[in-house]
Amino acid sequence: MNIIYNIAVFKIKVLFFILKFFNSKIKLFLDERKNVFEILEKNISNSEKYIWIHVASLGEYEQGLPIFKEIKSLYHDHKIVVSFFSSSGYEVKKKDSIGDLTVYLPIDSYLNSKKFIDIINPKLAFFVKYEFWPNYLRNLIKNKVPTYLIAGNFREDQWFFKWYGKGFLSLLKTSFTHFFVQNNPSLILLNKKRIFNSSVMGDSRFDRVKSLLDQNNSIENIKKFINTKTCIVAGSTWNEDEKLFIDFIKSSKKENICWIIAPHQIDLIKIKIFQKKLSSESILLSEMNKTNFKEFKILIIDCVGILTKLYSYADISYVGGGMGNSGLHNILEPAIFKSPIIIGKNYKKFPEANEMIKQKGLISIKNSVEFKKTINSLIKNKDLRLKMGEINYNFINENLGATNKVISFLKQKK
Numbered sequence: 001m002n003i004i005y006n007i008a009v010f011k012i013k014v015l016f017f018i019l020k021f022f023n024s025k026i027k028l029f030l031d032e033r034k035n036v037f038e039i040l041e042k043n044i045s046n047s048e049k050y051i052w053i054h055v056a057s058l059g060e061y062e063q064g065l066p067i068f069k070e071i072k073s074l075y076h077d078h079k080i081v082v083s084f085f086s087s088s089g090y091e092v093k094k095k096d097s098i099g100d101l102t103v104y105l106p107i108d109s110y111l112n113s114k115k116f117i118d119i120i121n122p123k124l125a126f127f128v129k130y131e132f133w134p135n136y137l138r139n140l141i142k143n144k145v146p147t148y149l150i151a152g153n154f155r156e157d158q159w160f161f162k163w164y165g166k167g168f169l170s171l172l173k174t175s176f177t178h179f180f181v182q183n184n185p186s187l188i189l190l191n192k193k194r195i196f197n198s199s200v201m202g203d204s205r206f207d208r209v210k211s212l213l214d215q216n217n218s219i220e221n222i223k224k225f226i227n228t229k230t231c232i233v234a235g236s237t238w239n240e241d242e243k244l245f246i247d248f249i250k251s252s253k254k255e256n257i258c259w260i261i262a263p264h265q266i267d268l269i270k271i272k273i274f275q276k277k278l279s280s281e282s283i284l285l286s287e288m289n290k291t292n293f294k295e296f297k298i299l300i301i302d303c304v305g306i307l308t309k310l311y312s313y314a315d316i317s318y319v320g321g322g323m324g325n326s327g328l329h330n331i332l333e334p335a336i337f338k339s340p341i342i343i344g345k346n347y348k349k350f351p352e353a354n355e356m357i358k359q360k361g362l363i364s365i366k367n368s369v370e371f372k373k374t375i376n377s378l379i380k381n382k383d384l385r386l387k388m389g390e391i392n393y394n395f396i397n398e399n400l401g402a403t404n405k406v407i408s409f410l411k412q413k414k
Contacts, residue, residue, distance in 0.1 A: 002167070005134055009109050032087060033104045040081075040119045043101050049078045052122035053098075054105060054136075057086035059330060060128040061093060064150050066207040066403040068098040071126070074410060081120055085131075092305050108133040117143055126150055127176075132160075134168065137175040146413070150406065151204055152181040154189045155349075161193065169193060180406050183351060199409070202402035203352070209308075209336040210400060217312040221288045222260070225299055226313060229258040230379055233314035233334070235307045236264040240323035241344065242274055247368040248375060249298070250279040257379060260310055262301040264320060264329070271300055307333070314339045315385060316378050322346050322364070328353060331362065336396050338389030340378055342371070352395075361391035 020027040044050070053068060055061045061084070072080060082099030084090035094102050106112040113135035125140055125147040140147045159165040160172055172195070179198035181187050190198045234245060245261065259282075263271060275282050282298035283291070293299075301310070311317055317334035321327050322344025331353055334341055341362040347353040356362035365371045378385055 002134070002138075006110055009107065009135075013107060013109065028087070032090070033106050036103050036106050037115060037119065039101075039103055040116070044081075044119055046121075050120050050122050051075055051078045051080050052083070052117075052120055052125045053080060053128075054083045054126070054131055054133075055085075055089060055128045056131055057084065058089035058092055060131070060151075061089050061097070062208055062330075063203075063205045064126070064128045065098065066204050066211065067150055067406050068126075070403055070407045071410070072098060074407060074414065075124070078123060081122070088304075105133075105136075108135045110135050113139045117145070124148070129153060132168070132172065134171055137171060141175060146177040147175060148410075149176050149179045149181075151201070151402070152179050152186060152198075153183070154181065154186040156189065161189070178409065180402075180409075182402075199405070201405045202399060204402040204406075205330065205332050206396055206399040207401070207403045209330075209332045209396060212308050212312075212333065212336055215309075217309040219306060219309050219313075221293065222299075222310070222313055225260075225288070225293055225296070226258055227294070229256050229297070230315045231313055232257060232259050232316045232318065232375070233310050233339075234259065234261045234318040235311065235320060235334070236329035237261060237318075237320035238264055238324050238326055241318070241320040244323065244365075244368055244371045245318075246274075246277050248372050251372070254379065257297070259298045260301065260313065261298065262307050262310060264326070266302055266304060268302065271302060275300065311339060312337045316340055316342070316375065318342045320344075322353075331356065332396060335361065335392035338386075338393045340385045340388035341392065342374055342378075356392060356395060359391050359395060361388045361395060 016026050016030055020030050051071065053064070055064060079100040080098060082097045082102045083105040084093070084102070085105050090102065090104055106116055113133070117136065117139045122145050125145050127147070127149050129151045130153065137147070160169045177197065179190060179195065180201040181190065181198055182201065182203045184200060187198055187200050234241065245259065271284070278298060280298055281296060282300050283293050283296040284300050284302045286302050311334040314334055314337065317339040319329050319331045319334065319341060321329045323346070325346060328343060328347050328350050331341055331343060335356070341356070343353060343362060343364050345364060345366045347364055353362065357364055363374050365374055
């Protein structure tokens with residue numbers, strides 16, 4: 001299995017090298033990683049001790065952040081290297097992550113992984129949620145580095161547990177010192193596969209979103225833009241989500257509502273196309289200081305990193321990703337601000353969404369007709385909005401404590 005995997009990685013590297021001349025995204029992916037070892041060699045000191053934390057993207061980083069902060073305090077004599085796989089996480093956090101150094105993760109070839117780990121020489125390593133890179137894990141084992149999986153989430157349909165994944169299941173068993181999983185089904189599944197070095201921590205995203213109440217959530221001009229209007233904040237939206245808004249806005253004549261729409265990907269060409277499809281004029285956040293924004297009722301966000309703050313202004317929140325197959329985005333962020341929440345139809349793999357629907361703080365819609373009915377109901381009924389918001393806020397508070405479970409375990413091992 002190891003040989004097959006490394007052959008596949010080699011072929012992917014060759015393919016990417018060829019495709020970079022024709023595909024700008026692949027070229028960017030490779031260019032982003034070409035200076036990683038130079039950055040590491042320049043900044044890593046043999047006289048220091050390091051902890052390596054790896055996350056896929058911004059969502060996993062935010063999920064682990066409460067734990068990372070406590071790790072930094074617990075191991076105060078260590079420095080932290082944070083690595084990202086995706087540019088969406090790295091670009092937002094490269095200058096202000098919890099790490100003393102933040103880099104991209106090089107492609108998981110044997111030589112890359114060996115060099116990366118040899119340079120850092122981590123004393124501990126932490127991976128978050130789904131991250132599983134065989135060559136990095138094998139080199140961590142070879143270097144006898146205690147390695148932990150945080151917020152693991154396992155399901156029967158994952159490839160570890162298929163007949164063709166037996167080799168990777170074997171590596172999974174030997175790679176991690178301990179598995180901190182989010183829920184009992186994950187723990188039961190690991191135990192069934194004879195992985196017993198595991199425990200339920202819960203979901204640290206609850207701890208993370210709770211801390212959002214302590215930050216400064218104000219954004220210049222947003223309060224003036226909303227004024228006395230009922231504010232709908234739509235976060236991390238995709239084309240499928242935005243079609244709902246277009247249909248509703250075109251058919252609606254409501255005067256006392258406003259929209260704040262934050263696309264998942266900031267692509268100015270796509271944003272301009274979206275603006276043309278709307279029947280009402282809209283303004284970009286970057287334009288608000290240049291014109292009289294009070295006449296507009298649709299604000300489109302053309303920067304990253306402020307969505308959690310935007311939710312603090314929401315009377316109603318729509319969270320994107322669920323109308324298509326890109327994956328539902330974080331519904332806990334608006335929940336902590338006591339906002340009623342609407343999502344699309346694809347949410348079954350998200351336990352928190354299932355539970356919030358059951359508790360009636362969140363509503364899933366399948367099409368434009370259901371969206372229009374739901375949004376109109378919430379616009380008209382302030383009492384319903386307040387009731388749903390309170391349910392969501394209480395749901396967050398009922399699920400706190402994941403960070404303490406992880407840190408208590410690490411304190412015993414220290």
